[in-house]
Amino acid sequence: MSKNLFIGIVSIVSLFGGLIAGVIGFVRLQDYEHTLRPFLAFAVAGFLSGLFLWSRMQKSLERTVPAELRKGTSSFGTIIGFIGFGIYFGTVINTAISTGTTYNCEIEQKSHSLAGSRSVPRYYLYVKLNNKPTTIRCSYEYWNVLFIGDTIPVTYMKSPLGYNFIALPDED
Numbered sequence: 001m002s003k004n005l006f007i008g009i010v011s012i013v014s015l016f017g018g019l020i021a022g023v024i025g026f027v028r029l030q031d032y033e034h035t036l037r038p039f040l041a042f043a044v045a046g047f048l049s050g051l052f053l054w055s056r057m058q059k060s061l062e063r064t065v066p067a068e069l070r071k072g073t074s075s076f077g078t079i080i081g082f083i084g085f086g087i088y089f090g091t092v093i094n095t096a097i098s099t100g101t102t103y104n105c106e107i108e109q110k111s112h113s114l115a116g117s118r119s120v121p122r123y124y125l126y127v128k129l130n131n132k133p134t135t136i137r138c139s140y141e142y143w144n145v146l147f148i149g150d151t152i153p154v155t156y157m158k159s160p161l162g163y164n165f166i167a168l169p170d171e172d
Contacts, residue, residue, distance in 0.1 A: 010057070014050070014081030022084025028091040030137050031165045038094065038163040039087065046086015050079035098157040100167065105129055105154045107146055129154055129166070136166055 025042065029035050057078065105127035112123045123143035125136045136154065146152065155167040 010053075011077035011081075014053075014085075015077035016081070018046075018050075018081025018084030020084070021088035025084065025088035025091045028095075029087070031167060033164050033166075038090065038161075041161075041163075042087045042090025043083050044086070045090060046083040047079060049086060050082025053082065054078045094159050094161055094163050094165075095157070097161070098159040098165070100155040100157045102153050102155045102169065103129060104151050105134075107148050107150050107152060108133075110143065110146065110148060112140075112143070125152070127152070127154060129156060134166065136168065138168060142168065 026039070029039055032038055107125050107127055109126040110124065111126070112121055114121045121140070123138050123140050125138055125143065125146065127134050127136060134154075153169050155169050157165050157167055159165070
């Protein structure tokens with residue numbers, strides 16, 4: 001396999017694999033206390049990784065491909081894809097290094113919302129976690145079997161990175 005073909009394959013895999021990984025990572029970010037901060041941190045880490053890999057690929061291309069054929073080659077796919085990989089792997093690493101404390105919380109309220117006619121419905125449970133009102137997003141299957149006044153275990157995951165999140169150990 002030629003080096004140029006390999007670089008092209010890496011770019012395409014980075015783009016599509018990164019987009020899928022980014023969506024999965026973004027869904028995982030929904031359980032975080034502050035979604036924007038970890039999203040930006042993980043996206044910037046992915047962007048810098050993609051930029052580094054792209055610059056390495058460009059140096060390799062400079063030795064083998066004429067200048068007129070390599071303009072913009074692989075930059076978009078690699079960099080955008082690695083932003084998605086950064087978000088996904090950031091959430092995976094943050095989950096792995098976090099420690100959890102489980103609390104039994106009483107459900108004070110339940111709700112669901114539909115932002116638009118084509119959007120996916122979202123299901124919420126409202127509990128007090130450490131005497132602080134907390135909103136927890138959950139699946140329909142989990143939400144549907146619970147009632148106001150039920151007690152559920154809620155795990156508060158504390159991260160050394162500062163990106164704390166909530167997990168429902170009984171969900172799924």
